[in-house]
Amino acid sequence: MFDYRKATFDDVEAIHKLCNHYAAQNLMLPRSRNSIYENLRDYVVAIQDGQVIGCGAVHFVWNRLAEIRSLAIDPSLVKSGIGREIVSRLEKNAQERGTKMFFTLTYQPGFFQKCGYTSSDKEKLPQKVWKECVYCPQYPYCNEQALVKILPGYEAPENKLI
Ligand SMILES: CC(C)(COP(=O)(O)OP(=O)(O)OC[C@H]1O[C@@H](n2cnc3c(N)ncnc32)[C@H](O)[C@@H]1OP(=O)(O)O)[C@@H](O)C(=O)NCCC(=O)NCCS
Structure with a gap:
């Protein structure tokens, strides 16, 4: 029913529209x-009938650590399984390059x-995570929650990273 693939330049306008639709509701960062x-x-991106109806991104941050971000699903199609499928594909892409730990900052x-x-405790994330926060309209009064996923079998360095 839905197709998924890596984004191309042709998708930029649709990604921009989706993310900023939700950013206008303070649900995510504007892009x-x-x-x-x-x-x-x-x-x-997720595709239906040739149109982008969902997007998400994985951004490398530090050693074996990546952030899941910019996740946005067309409002008419939320709770159709698209978000979970995008997250799964982003994680797979990142794992192929050695990522062992994922985090996200979210209102969801x-x-x-x-x-x-x-x-997780936001303070456990590396300081460089916060470099983008200064661009957020809600900075410094942000209530986003930090969540993490550490792959089974991987031992995160104690009190470091996450
Ligand atoms: C949050 C969002 C990405 C979820 O995507 P989605 O495609 O609607 O989610 P899915 O259909 O894959 O849901 C997977 C599971 O999570 C649940 N779920 C979805 N959104 C949820 C929410 N906001 N709160 C709690 N559970 C939620 C679903 O019910 C489903 O559970 P189930 O397996 O028991 O049926 C989407 O609703 C969205 O674009 N929201 C606005 C933008 C946003 O807030 N993005 C996150 C910024 S990081």
Whole structure:
């Protein structure tokens, strides 16, 4: 019913529209076209009838650590399994390059819990995670929650990273 693939330049306008639709409701960070172009390799899109109806990105942050972000599903298609499928594909792409730990900052902890993430203390994330926060309209009064997923069998360095 839905197709999934890596994003291309042709998808940028649709990704921009989806993310900023939800950013306008303060549900996620706004994304500029420039940021989407520069990070296009991070993105996976979901397609229905040739149209982009969902997107998400995985961004490498530190050693074996990646952030799941910019997840947005067309409002008419939420709760159709698309978000979970995109997260799964993003994780697979990142694991192929050695990622062992994922985190996300979100207002939708329930969704990420369904994807196998658990709540964490924001302070445990590396400081460089916060470099984007200064661009957020809600900075410094942000209530996003941090959730993490550590792959089975991997021992995260104690008190470091996550
Ligand atoms: C959050 C979002 C990405 C979820 O995507 P989705 O395609 O609707 O989610 P799925 O259909 O894959 O849901 C997977 C599971 O999570 C549950 N779920 C979905 N959204 C949820 C939410 N907001 N809270 C709690 N559970 C949720 C579903 O019911 C489903 O559970 P089930 O397996 O028991 O049936 C989507 O609703 C969205 O685009 N929201 C607005 C933008 C946003 O907040 N993005 C997150 C920024 S990081």
